[in-house]
Amino acid sequence: MFRHTTFRYLVLAILGAGALFQAFSAGYFGLEVLIEILILAILVLALDMVAGFGGMVSLCHGALMGLGAYAYAMLSSIVGLPPLAALVGAMAIVGALAWIIGAICARSHGIYFIMATLAFGQMAYSYIFQTPIFGGDDGMGGITRPDLSAIGIDLNDSRSFALFCLAGLVLAYLAAVAVLRSGLGRSLCGIHHSEERMRALGLTVWRVKADIFGLSGLITGFAGALAAMHVMYISPGLLDWTVSGEALVVVILGGLGTLVGPLVGAVAFVILKHELSAVTPYWHLVVGVVLIVVVLSRANGIFGWLEARIGARRIFPTHAAVKKVPNDA
Template sequence: MFHHTAFRRLTLAVLLAGLLVATLTAGYFGLEILTEIMVLAILVLALDLVAGFGGMISLMHGALLGLAAYAYAVLTATLGFDPAAAMLCAILITGAVGWGIGAVCSGSHGIYFIMVTLAFGQMAYSFVFESAFLGGDDGLGGITRPDLSAIGVDLNDNMSFTLYALICLVIAYLFAARVLRSGLGRALVGVRENEQRMRALGLVTWRVKAHAFGLSGLIAGLAGVVAAQHVMYISPGLLAWTVSGEALVVVILGGIGTLVGPLVGAVAFVVMRHEISAITPYWHLFVGVLLIAVVMSRANGIFGFLEARLEARKAQPKTKAEAPNA
């Protein structure tokens, strides 16, 4: 079951404070990188909810992100919806689609679940790529941002938008943490550990998986909307399976099943991508080597490794103190 340890709270506080300070001091390029980090962080929160705590490894969360982005774009640029209403509608649509896919995939496990979600993602990508209404491979432009002038905020200002993205990240984290601490979250972990036993206890396991996937879809939908608002242009590449694969790499790199770890992974991944790519175009090689090292060390990502070392250090004095009594 998910819980906040002192180390997790400290890491979360340091991350958020660091992102806030960086936002208030960064230039144009720095703000673009920070917004990229926050969009990816929201997406990996959604993925960790189902993969880390439900054991459902998904390769279609990129498609959910893209679905929300396209829904928001169509509602605002084509149908003339108010951006705030379009944002809510796009997130709810993505959550509903996520619930449906979770219900369909609930009977699959392991590699079969991964392949089914990959198939759904590829179908969505192919549909958008071939759809003239959605702009095909040219994508869609003319996307607008919410008007917050009533409270004195101009989201067309880069710093203001980055702060807005940070607020969205905080909301997404609090929402995911609340879900995991609820009865649904406990049932989800129980299904991951022993689905047959939970079913024998009278739990409708497919419904638990569908609800979790739907709530994960809401968070992924928020990431998609913020991504569309950020660039104000979208293309089918948002739905590519590589986006989902990248999110999965970040979750593993940071620490799957910790909720805080994926945030650490998102920051590390984006920073590495920009810093290393400035030196060599083979930055994927360095990320791959780091990922292999993390997996081969059997540590649960960067955050999981640090957390395990801290727990080991706490246990050492206790063991030594008990040794004479033994």
């Protein structure tokens, strides 16, 4: 069950302040890096909902993000919908597809679930790659951003677009928290603990899993549409399984099942990538070593490690104080 703690609020405040500072002070390159972090953060937030809270480790979230990008591009450029309507449409399409994938994969577990989601991701990649209307290997260009000039915002300006993405991340985070604190989120938590027990209580387990996968898909579709708006060009590479793998690395690096951790992971991963790639082309090796250290340390990612050491101190009271419990009722 997701709970906010003082420490989590503090980390969120630091991340928010850092993003705002970067948005108002950075130059073009700094803003591009910020936007990359924000879009990745939305993706890993969605992935954490299913993997961290539901135990459904998905290797198709990269493909779902790619589908969101293509759906936005098709709806805005080919169908001619206004960009904001195309954004909502793209989210709905990806949400529906994710619900179907979740419903089909819900009966499998562990490695079989991972492989089933990987298969769906690869099918989506092949379909987009082979279908001429999507531009094949050349991808699609000429993608536009929403026109908010009526309220005095020019999203073609990097700073405004970064703030737009930040607002999007805040909304995605609040939606994820609301879902995880709802009846559906509680049931998901129960399923993660013991699927058999929840079934014995009368719960239709596959529907809960499918619902959460669909909602996670909605948020993933949002990340995909933002990615398309950001680069204004998309290619099948967006749907590659390595994008899903990278997202999973970020979630584990940050802290699985914490919602806040993946945000920390997104910041760490993108900064590490940009700083290291300026020094060596072998930056993946360093990220790999960091990931191995994090996994072997048995801490739940960077955030989990910090929360266990700093968050547990008295100045950061965690959950509601537990009552002294008698031995017998």
